[in-house]
Amino acid sequence: MKFLISILLLATISFANEMLAPKDYPTGEVGKLVKLGEDIVNNTDTHPLTKDFVGNKLQCKSCHLKGPDGKVGTGKGISSWVGTAAQFPAWSKREKTVQSLQDRSNNCFMRSMNGKRLIVDSKASMAIAAYITWLSEGTPIKMNEKGPWSTHNTKLYPKGVKHFKAIQKKATHENYLAGKDVYAKKCASCHGQNGEGIAVFPPLWGKDANGNWLSYNTGAGMSKLDKAASWVRSNMPLGQGGSLSDQEVADVVLFMNAQERAPFDLQKALLPKEEMGYYNSAVLEEKHTVESNFKSLGLDLQQIKTGK
Helix, strand or coil, X not given: CHHHHHHHHHHHHHHHHHCCCCCCCCCHHHHHHHHHHHHHHHCCCCCCCCHHHCCCCCCHHHCCCECCCCCECCCCCCCCCCCHHHHCCEEECCCCEEXXXXXXXXXXXXXXXXXXXXXXXXXXXXXXXXXXXHHCCCCCCCCCCCCCCCHHHHHHHHHHHHHHHHHHCCCCHHHHHHHHHHHHHHHHHHHCCCCCCECCECCCXXXXXXCCECCCCCCCHHXXXXXXXXXXXXHCCCCCCCCCCHHHHHXXXXXXXXXXXXXXXXXXXXXXXXXXXXXXXXXXXXXXXXXXXXXXXXXXXXXXXXCC
16 A cells, blocks of 8 residues: 555655656756747747737637746646647648647637738747747657647547536537536636637637637637547646536537637638748638538537527
């Protein structure tokens, strides 16, 4: 029994250590680039190097949460960046190509940031990759054949998506109403009654007073009912990941992603080739709306929202 307890304790300590950034920054120019990347992931929508590529009010830290060390991407839930760089190059089912770490982060600007894809090998792109690579120091290199995720996220994410896809396919208007109730009780105090975000807490849908989109578009992973539910179960409410039941998670995501958000058109999110450089994807046409995201799981958006 003592041996078993010791093993469990060591595993717990190992997991805790895994989710921490290195104690020291690299020296010289490499260290400067890592620190620049850290600044960008904290202030993505306002940073001089990235603000023109962002079309909403989100930052990288909105999804890649801070851990106990205060560093973006060291949260223990799904979307941790710790160890991520060691898994690339990695296969991406969405792009149908083997992706680099920069491909992966640059593509987030089109979807989660509702903006334009970063220029290949730009200073901002290099800096973000440098920061994520720093968080991965000491992780054994093992390219990921399953998807563009760290070992930690690979263990959690695909299984969670499959689990919640089965639940969401059965969604009804009653689940939408239940999700509205969960949102009011568990989410609105941070994210606002209308999903507009409050203070440092990010917006989840809708537009501002000037008609500008506030949150991720319909091409983002978080706009998908199964993918978002896997993330929410792991991370929300903040600091209480895992405290909601699976059905509560599925319902609140159903409600959240039934709200108005920007449609996604891949071609409109790409800069002209002469500016952007090579786009590493075999998929060149892709469009999504709130309606099509629901339809992909056999759901009718209007019926889900109104019961008619």
